[in-house]
Amino acid sequence: NGFRRIGYIGPEPPFGTHTYRFMVYTLDTVLGLNPGATRKQLEKAMEGHILQTGLLEGKFGT
Template sequence: MSSLFPTFCAQLRVTSPVIRENGMIPLQYTCDGVNINPALDIEAVPPGTKSLAIIMEDLDATGDVFVHWVAWNIPVVRHICEARKMEAPGFNDFHVSEYKGPCPPYGTHRYIFKVYALDSLLAMSRHTAADLEEAMSGHIIGFGQLMARYKRR
């Protein structure tokens, strides 16, 4: 974990009813399908959490990570529904403010769904993953992730 995180940060348990850890992402959540976000389950959210944030990245993109999904000020929930419209969506690396699923140009890529528990709502004027990370600094009280893979057919 980077300097974004305080010395102590609660461990969230992030799972999905449709994606196993290190499993394959089903077609409907990718550019080859309907391209909607998968459902996520979040357990062990620490007391004092005021909002959640999500960043989904392709870890195997050429050059650097590629951001597919950015959202914050999500109400404290234990389940994020499939195809959920977010309260505060940010711009991904496709330059749109919505979920855009895996669409690797070659091979099998790894995707990580990072979920943050925050001690406040965030007021942001810019809306990228980097902006979100900057705004979250000092507000993260919990973190968890789910890693999965996808290869185009």
């Protein structure tokens, strides 16, 4: 994530309305990645295990 810390931290946008998109995946296995795994490692581990995908989109603004 952009905070360079492990875990999810909610949006902290500057003033105005912003669109957020979250890709969600249904997998046929537990990936077993270590904390701090990179996006590239995640994508590689998911190869061949994605059953379905979805997109969650929302707007957040001040």
